[in-house]
Amino acid sequence: MHSQTPPPTPKGPSIDEIPEEQHRFSQDSIQIEAEEPASERSSASSIRVAAASQETSHRSLSITQRLLALSIQFTNLAIQRSSPASGGPVKDTINLIKSVPSIGRTGGTNLRKKLTASQYGELRKAIQSSEDAQLQAFFWDGFDYTRSKKLFEIRIPTAVHQFLGSGIAAGIGLWYTRLRASGDEEVARAASSVMSAGSADVEFPFATGESDSKSPDKSFTHTNCKRQCNFPNVIVEIGFSQSRNDLTNTAKSYICRSKGEVRVVIGVALDKIYQAEKRNEARLKSMYMGAREPDEIKSYCYEEDEHNETGEGAILIWRPEFGLRGKVTATCVRNEIFRDNNGNRVDSTLLGLSLQDFICKNTKDSSAGNFVAPPPELLAGDLCRWIDDALVLYREKMNKKVKEEAENEKKKQQ
Numbered sequence: 356m357h358s359q360t361p362p363p364t365p366k367g368p369s370i371d372e373i374p375e376e377q378h379r380f381s382q383d384s385i386q387i388e389a390e391e392p393a394s395e396r397s398s399a400s401s402i403r404v405a406a407a408s409q410e411t412s413h414r415s416l417s418i419t420q421r422l423l424a425l426s427i428q429f430t431n432l433a434i435q436r437s438s439p440a441s442g443g444p445v446k447d448t449i450n451l452i453k454s455v456p457s458i459g460r461t462g463g464t465n466l467r468k469k470l471t472a473s474q475y476g477e478l479r480k481a482i483q484s485s486e487d488a489q490l491q492a493f494f495w496d497g498f499d500y501t502r503s504k505k506l507f508e509i510r511i512p513t514a515v516h517q518f519l520g521s522g523i524a525a526g527i528g529l530w531y532t533r534l535r536a537s538g539d540e541e542v543a544r545a546a547s548s549v550m551s552a553g554s555a556d557v558e559f560p561f562a563t564g565e566s567d568s569k570s571p572d573k574s575f576t577h578t579n580c581k582r583q584c585n586f587p588n589v590i591v592e593i594g595f596s597q598s599r600n601d602l603t604n605t606a607k608s609y610i611c612r613s614k615g616e617v618r619v620v621i622g623v624a625l626d627k628i629y630q631a632e633k634r635n636e637a638r639l640k641s642m643y644m645g646a647r648e649p650d651e652i653k654s655y656c657y658e659e660d661e662h663n664e665t666g667e668g669a670i671l672i673w674r675p676e677f678g679l680r681g682k683v684t685a686t687c688v689r690n691e692i693f694r695d696n697n698g699n700r701v702d703s704t705l706l707g708l709s710l711q712d713f714i715c716k717n718t719k720d721s722s723a724g725n726f727v728a729p730p731p732e733l734l735a736g737d738l739c740r741w742i743d744d745a746l747v748l749y750r751e752k753m754n755k756k757v758k759e760e761a762e763n764e765k766k767k768q769q
């Protein structure tokens with residue numbers, strides 16, 4: 356979920372700590388340079404999926420607990436910001452993680468810090484040994500670490516990610532839960548082994564030192580494992596602010612770096628919708644800039660403005676291809692538009708997956724995997740509805756943000 360097309364103006368409390376010229380990756384990135392020799396060699400990938408139970412326990416924090424955490428974090432943030440700069444990149448990163456609630460988890464702009472592998476190791480240790488449950492929860496909620504780029508990135512999902520991710524995971528969950536009651540014993544047993552692993556981090560280790568870590572939007576793994584599978588079989592990646600290229604690279608990276616153990620990546624490409632939203636926001640901003648009195652736009656409702664444009668959405672599926680000497684490449688085997696430029700659903704058979712994709716490779720390749728089960732389905736209509744519902748929330752957020760920006764600019768012009 357690397358945002359390739361950044362929002363027009365960087366926002367967030369930490370932006371004041373970084374001079375403009377350091378915004379190297381994109382405008383929305385927040386970085387601090389770190390020094391360490393890059394003598395880091397990739398080893399064969401034997402990888403673990405972080406304990407889903409750990410993630411579940413963090414995610415099961417009640418809304419009240421989260422709200423309480425939020426207010427505590429606000430207070431902490433205020434204290435931290437009034438005290439002198441301290442502590443180096445690890446401390447800075449912890450402060451950045453703590454600031455996530457005040458930035459707003461639906462802002463959709465990922466936060467980035469430059470960290471060497473050893474600094475990242477220190478960060479993990481500091482967070483693991485911390486008694487701050489909320490800090491741990493926000494940390495495990497989704498981040499990526501890439502050693503070659505010395506890049507630590509906190510993922511800030513938008514409503515679009517949340518609605519679509521939950522909808523797709525629920526749809527797949529309902530499908531395999533129903534199959535567990537199948538009269539066909541092999542199908543029932545296979546379906547019983549499928550397990551949702553949410554956004555549990557996927558790790559790509561090196562010979563020494565810290566692993567790379569990537570947090571998918573959703574993932575599925577299995578029980579009854581016959582071969583110590585260390586990766587989820589199926590990953591769902593939602594690309595909204597991400598370009599199509601970035602989404603492709605992410606999908607390929609999961610498949611190739613796992614040496615084909617990740618057998619399916621489902622990509623939801625919404626980059627055209629994101630671009631349409633940027634155009635809507637530009638129009639909105641010029642409207643706010645042109646308004647003389649607040650009363651002029653009092654009755655205006657951005658979410659319902661019929662001038663709002665939208666864009667097409669597509670489902671892409673990647674699978675591994677095994678070449679000579681264990682070489683694994685990722686191939687896009689499906690690319691289907693499910694939503695047209697006007698937001699209307701395009702009916703199509705989506706996914707093209709089977710129950711075999713979700714079970715242990717050993718079972719799949721044995722006689723026990725030789726069954727026929729109904730495939731999972733995602734309806735174009737459902738996907739479009741989730742997107743439309745999410746866009747209402749997304750636009751509400753962006754409306755506030757754009758209005759504030761316009762007001763600040765107008766003040767400066769006076």
Ligand SMILES: [Zn+2]
Pocket residue numbers: 577579580581582583584714715716717
């Ligand atoms: Zn397995």
